[in-house]
Amino acid sequence: MGRVRIVDVARRAGVSSATVSRVLANKPYVRPELRQRVLAAAQELGYRPSRVARTLRTQRARIIGLLISDIENPFFTSLVRAVEDVAYAHDYAVFLCNTDENPEKEQLYLDLMVAERVTGVLISPTREQGVDCQGLQQAQIPLVAVDRRLRDRRVDTVVVDNVGGARRLVEHLLDDGYREIGAILPPPTITSGRERYQGLWEALHHRGLEPRSAWIRTGPPVQAEGYRLAREILGRHPRPQALFVGNNLLTMGALRAIRDLGLSIPGDVALVAFDDMDWMALVNPGLTVMAQPTYELGRAAAELLLRRLEDPDRPVEEVLLTPELRIRQSCAPHLGAGRPRGEVRASGQG
Amino acid sequence: MGRVRIVDVARRAGVSSATVSRVLANKPYVRPELRQRVLAAAQELGYRPSRVARTLRTQRARIIGLLISDIENPFFTSLVRAVEDVAYAHDYAVFLCNTDENPEKEQLYLDLMVAERVTGVLISPTREQGVDCQGLQQAQIPLVAVDRRLRDRRVDTVVVDNVGGARRLVEHLLDDGYREIGAILPPPTITSGRERYQGLWEALHHRGLEPRSAWIRTGPPVQAEGYRLAREILGRHPRPQALFVGNNLLTMGALRAIRDLGLSIPGDVALVAFDDMDWMALVNPGLTVMAQPTYELGRAAAELLLRRLEDPDRPVEEVLLTPELRIRQSCAPHLGAGRPRGEVRASGQG
DNA sequence: CTGTTAGCGCCTTCAT
C-alpha cells in the first residue's frame, strides 16, 4: 500500500504528525528549520499523502465532477479541455463522466459524485427535468448547468444564445433568397434543441413565413439520426431548397446523406448549421455555421462553479454567451453554381 | 453533508452498523427479515454510503484511472468510450485524465492516481521512458499501457501492429507505382511513431529503395504540426509524388495544407495515412487509411487490467491488434486524374 | 510555535 504514512514522516523528522500536516499544507507558524526537516523526511520516504483520508477528514474531495452527454462529440471534448484547464489552475482534479445521453447513467453518476464527496458538479443534462438533485443538495454540492438548461431555476447556468443564433442562421438563408426551408433539430426535451427551433420559427415569422412541418424533423443528436432525417426530408417531393441543421453530429450525418444522394451544396440544397467543427471547412467550404465558443463555455462554467464555492449565498447566475456566425467562402467554384444569390458576405452579422 | 451515516440506518432498523454493512455488501448470514428492515431503513433515509470512507477502510477505490495524451483527439475519445463501457459493466468508475502530451502533467496525474488509491491505471504514455512508476508499484497499483509502449517491459501492453500497418500503407503506394515518397510522422520518442517509421523503412528497403530524408519530417502529433510539415515538404523542389502521414491529427493538418497549396489528391500528391477518422471519407474519398480498432484497443486494455487484478502473478501480457487497411474509392472523378495506376483494389491486402 | 487528541464513515475481525 501507500505504506508510508504521515506518522512515519513525523517520526523521521522528529516532530508530530500535526507539524507534518501543517508543513505540507503550507500553513504558517512552523519554524523554518522544522519545515526543512519535514520536507526532507517526506522526500526521502517518498511520502504520498492519502487524498482519501484527507477527503474523509475534511468532508470534501478536491475534485470537480463533469458530466457530459457524449464524449465522442468534439463539442464536448473542447469543453472538457476548458474545464480541465481551469480546474488544474486551481488545484482541482476533474472527474469526467460520460452520460451518453442516457438519463439512468446520468443519475448513477450524479449519485457517484455525492458518494465521492466532490466539491462541485458541472453538467450538460440529458434532459431538462427529471434529474434528481436531492443527493447533491443534501450534501451541499453546488451544480452548474452547461450548454443546456435545467428546469430547476436555482442552478447556475452557462449557455449560448441558441434562439438568436438559430435565427441569424435562418435569416442568412432568407437573405440569400431561400424560402423553402427544412430543418433537422435535437428534440425539444433538450433545451438547446427547443431554443433553436424557436429561432427558426422567429426568423420565418418575421418574414411572414410558416415552418413546413413536413420538412422539419427532430431526433437524438447523433450522426446516424442526422443521416436518416436528411434522407427522409430530401427524399420528399417537393423537397426544401435549404436545410437548417441544429447540431454538429446531426450535420455530420446530413452531409453524408447529401453526398450519398448525389446532391451538391448549395447548388441542390443550401445548408446552414448550428455548431461548428474544425473539419467542416474541409468537407464543404460553402457551409455557413454558427460556431459556439466551446472553450469559453467550459471556462465560464468552471469559473462560475468556483465563484459559487467561494460564496454559496450569491444570487443564482446565468451566463449567456454569443455564438459566432461563420460564412465560409467557397473555394471550390463548381459548388457555387445554382446559388440564388452569388454574393459572398463578410463574416459577422446574419 | 451526506448527513446520514451507516449508524443512522442501523438505529432506524434496530440493528448494528455491522449488519447494515453486511446487508449492503450483499453478504450472507443475515436473517431475511433483518435484511428487509435494513433495506427499508436505508431507502427511507436516502442513505448514500460514503465511497471515501469505504476506500480508506479497504485501501482501494473502485476506480480505474485512465491517462490519455489528448482528449481532443477522436482516436482517444473512442478509446475512452470503450474503457468506460468495460468499467461500467464491472462496477468501476473511470477517472479520466488528459496529459496533453505533457510529461509533467502525466507525472502529476500518475501521482494523483496513487493518492486516490485507484484500483488500476491505463495509460497512453507521452513518451517511452522517464515515467516514474515508483508510486504505483509501491502502492501495488497495476498499470497497463495502451496504444504506445513503455520501456519497462514488466507492464502489460495493448498496441496495434504499427510496423506492419505502416508497411502495408507504403506498399500500397509502391504498388500504385509511386517511388518518390515523403512522410510526416510522430517523433521517435513515441513508440508508435518510431514503429511507423520502421514500417516505412521496411517497405522501401524491400523494394531496394531508400527513404529520402529531405522528404521525411517528424513532429508532435497535433494538427498545426501536420500543416507546417506538409507545407515544408511539399514546398521543396523536387517534391515527393506521395505522402505517408503517420497520425490522424497530422493528417488533418496535411489535408489542410494540401488544400491551401491548391493541390489535389491524388493528382498532385497521393496520400496514405495511419489512423482513420470518420469524416476523412467526406473530406477526401480518395484517401487510403490504416484504421485502428480504437474501441477494441480500449476494451482489450481494460479487460487486461481486470485480469491482472484478478491474478497479480500472471505473466506479463502483450496484446497486439491488427489495424485495417481501408482503400476508399474516389467518388469525385475529377480527383482521380493523374494517378499512375487507376485501378481500384479491393480492401484487404496492401 | 508544536504536540496531543478526537474523530471523519466504513469494514472487519473477534467474540458471543
Next chain:
DNA sequence: ATGAAGGCGCTAACAG
C-alpha cells in the same frame, strides 16, 4: 446470525 470495537490516514481543535 449478530454486535462491539478498532483502525484505515489525515486534519483541526485545543493545550501548552
